[in-house]
Amino acid sequence: MEPREFFIEDRLERFRLKAFCNLGESGLGFFRLEEVLGMAEISFSDLLDLPMNDSPNQGSLELRKAIASLYPGVSPDQVLVTTGTGEALYLAFHIALKPQNKVALIWPAFQALYEIPKMLGAEIVKVPHEKAFLASTWKDIDADLYILNHPHNPTGKTFSDWEWETLIAEFRQKKKQVLFDEHYRFLPSEGFMGRTGVDPNHSFYGTGSFTKCFGVTGLRVGWLIAEESFLKRTRSFKDYLTHTVSPISERIALGLLNAKESFLPKIQLRVRKNIQSFDSIWKELPHTESFTTPAGGLVGWLKLKPGISSEDYADRLFEKTGVFVLPGSNFEEEGFLRIGFGEREERMIEGLLRWKKCTDLI
Numbered sequence: 101m102e103p104r105e106f107f108i109e110d111r112l113e114r115f116r117l118k119a120f121c122n123l124g125e126s127g128l129g130f131f132r133l134e135e136v137l138g139m140a141e142i143s144f145s146d147l148l149d150l151p152m153n154d155s156p157n158q159g160s161l162e163l164r165k166a167i168a169s170l171y172p173g174v175s176p177d178q179v180l181v182t183t184g185t186g187e188a189l190y191l192a193f194h195i196a197l198k199p200q201n202k203v204a205l206i207w208p209a210f211q212a213l214y215e216i217p218k219m220l221g222a223e224i225v226k227v228p229h230e231k232a233f234l235a236s237t238w239k240d241i242d243a244d245l246y247i248l249n250h251p252h253n254p255t256g257k258t259f260s261d262w263e264w265e266t267l268i269a270e271f272r273q274k275k276k277q278v279l280f281d282e283h284y285r286f287l288p289s290e291g292f293m294g295r296t297g298v299d300p301n302h303s304f305y306g307t308g309s310f311t312k313c314f315g316v317t318g319l320r321v322g323w324l325i326a327e328e329s330f331l332k333r334t335r336s337f338k339d340y341l342t343h344t345v346s347p348i349s350e351r352i353a354l355g356l357l358n359a360k361e362s363f364l365p366k367i368q369l370r371v372r373k374n375i376q377s378f379d380s381i382w383k384e385l386p387h388t389e390s391f392t393t394p395a396g397g398l399v400g401w402l403k404l405k406p407g408i409s410s411e412d413y414a415d416r417l418f419e420k421t422g423v424f425v426l427p428g429s430n431f432e433e434e435g436f437l438r439i440g441f442g443e444r445e446e447r448m449i450e451g452l453l454r455w456k457k458c459t460d461l462i
């Protein structure tokens with residue numbers, strides 16, 4: 101059992117640190133450790149005092165309390181701290197799925213959401229993003245596990261209030277497992293935090309993190325929310341993998357979650373401004389056809405004119421301008437580019453100007 105190559109990774113490894121303007125990654129441009137400690141209100145001496153033993157297998161109680169408080173009705177016993185959301189997904193799929201199970205998810209998708217289920221023998225039901233944000237679409241789809249990634253990577257779409265209420269009521273009636281991947285929840289289109297569908301009492305599991313939204317992907321902290329018996333099995337599985345998360349990462353994670361009100365509004369403003377800059381210019385970028393303004397998160401999905409290879413376009417764009425974007429082919433959908441909105445504002449503006457002037461991309 102081996103998953104196929106993770107399509108986005110090769111390109112990310114090659115370009116993310118070299119790009120003048122990084123619109124390829126789905127996270128906010130990273131902060132330096134000194135900045136992160138300031139955001140987390142942790143002094144250097146606090147860190148020096150940290151006992152370097154293993155953290156508790158499930159994650160420290162303080163951190164689990166802080167994570168549980170992000171979800172109505174969830175207790176710290178229903179939280180497992182993991183090494184990134186990727187590990188939380190890997191564990192959840194192993195416990196939730198049996199071979200030949202059906203998994204329905206919004207398409208295109210972050211590859212781990214379907215590649216690991218596929219590796220485990222599941223059948224994948226792709227629900228096209230054009231209709232996936234309508235509750236009625238899911239009514240007649242029969243699956244053993246439904247995966248709802250919102251705000252969605254790579255389109256930046258999410259549900260309207262009415263569709264959301266209807267959808268949740270429908271899923272309660274279905275009495276099936278639902279996994280809400282809410283990695284981008286700290287970047288809603290408006291307000292401080294996006295909604296959650298997580299409800300352990302109804303087998304509505306949750307995976308999440310703050311690392312992409314806060315610009316600290318190197319911390320590698322994520323989590324899984326589920327009812328206690330499911331969570332116990334994932335915790336035991338995790339003992340064979342990463343076992344525990346570094347106490348340094350856990351301590352900084354706790355500080356960031358507790359202090360988020362002080363720095364998150366500034367990040368949200370930056371991402372909204374970047375989205376506005378892109379929105380005002382995308383029609384002038386060469387060979388572009390359509391773009392739906394993201395309703396949340398850090399990425400959007402730009403359609404190219406027919407017949408253009410997204411990979412060739414992305415390669416030439418990088419060579420000629422230093423602007424890095426991901427080709428749709430990395431999401432197994434040709435004719436699109438995924439655009440990230442986490443770059444610093446000045447670089448985003450300069451990058452877009454260079455892109456606009458670059459006429460020989462195909």
Ligand SMILES: Cc1ncc(COP(=O)(O)O)c(C=O)c1O
Pocket residue numbers: 126183184185186187210249253281283309311321322
């Ligand atoms: C929707 C979604 N889920 C999960 C992940 C994995 O996140 P992490 O880097 O925390 O493992 C990503 C990463 O891009 C993602 O976009």
